[in-house]
Amino acid sequence: MISMTATPLPAELEAVIFDWAGTLVDFGSFAPTRVFVDAFAQFGMEVSLEQARGPMGVGKWDHIRALCDEPAIANQYEARFGRLPTDDDVTAIYERFLPMQLEKVAQYSAAIPGAAELLRALRRQGLKIGSCSGYPSSVMRRVVERAAAEGLEPDCIVASDDVPRARPAPAMALKNVVELGISDVAGCVKVDDTAPGIEEGRRAGMWTVGLLLSGNAAGLALDEYLKLDEAGRQQARERARRELSPAGPHYLIDTVADLPAALADVQARLAAGKRP
Incomplete structure (x- = not known):
């Protein structure tokens, strides 16, 4: 060679x-961080703005997956629903997030x-x-x-x-x-x-x-x-x-x-x- x-x-x-x-x-x-906080709140989970900012830059489904993988958030989900969040659960949060994002994004x-x-x-x-x-x-x-x-x-x-x-x-x-x-x-x-x-x-x-x-x-x-x-x-x-x-x-x-x-x-x- x-x-x-x-x-x-x-x-x-x-x-x-x-x-x-x-x-x-x-x-x-x-725009994205505040809506992430609101979307998770609809599932009974408390996510701070600082936590919501953590995975910023990736696609929004992947962002929610990353947040659900954080122990503090995953533990909240498990306490409320009796299981750790699956990909289907992430999709459910994403589907709640998306219309909220559509409503708010232009405002911000x-x-x-x-x-x-x-x-x-x-x-x-x-x-x-x-x-x-x-x-x-x-x-x-x-x-x-x-x-x-x-x-x-x-x-x-x-x-x-x-x-x-x-x-x-x-x-x-x-x-x-x-x-x-x-x-x-x-x-x-x-x-x-x-x-x-x-x-x-x-x-x-x-x-x-x-x-x-x-x-x-x-x-x-x-x-x-x-x-x-x-x-x-x-x-x-x-x-x-x-x-x-x-x-x-x-x-x-x-x-x-x-x-x-x-x-x-x-x-x-x-x-x-x-x-x-």
């Missing part, structure tokens, strides 16, 4: 692929400050704009409808049930690559506020940017964020950094408003022949 060293393939920045809740809309990612899905301006700037640069979400397509339709009214209209939208396996697998990010006609995954940047979303981008061979303050990791409502002094923001950054760093993001920034500097660095690294 002859071993050869491959020459690095050249690539140019072509696209940015965004998550939705906590990234483009819903500062603090409250205001555009994150700077997001619409960023997308316009990316288009002026000739970049394509993709997106994907842990929401199923029925929920995404509600999110997209409100987002469009606020100037957020990506070129591609992929929901968790549009692929056989959602995050942290790379399928949603790679479906964007196919739909957008991208020539090289190294020319794509995945932007997300959760560890599974960052992992998705890395598994897809993309540059990845984690968001420290606008999403699930910090868990701050917009008004809470705006009231923080710099010391308070630094504490929130460190809390989010501990959650996101194990996924290995290439960059960590506060919100999408800070993305241009990271993209400029990616462009410079690509021009120097580097790849993710």
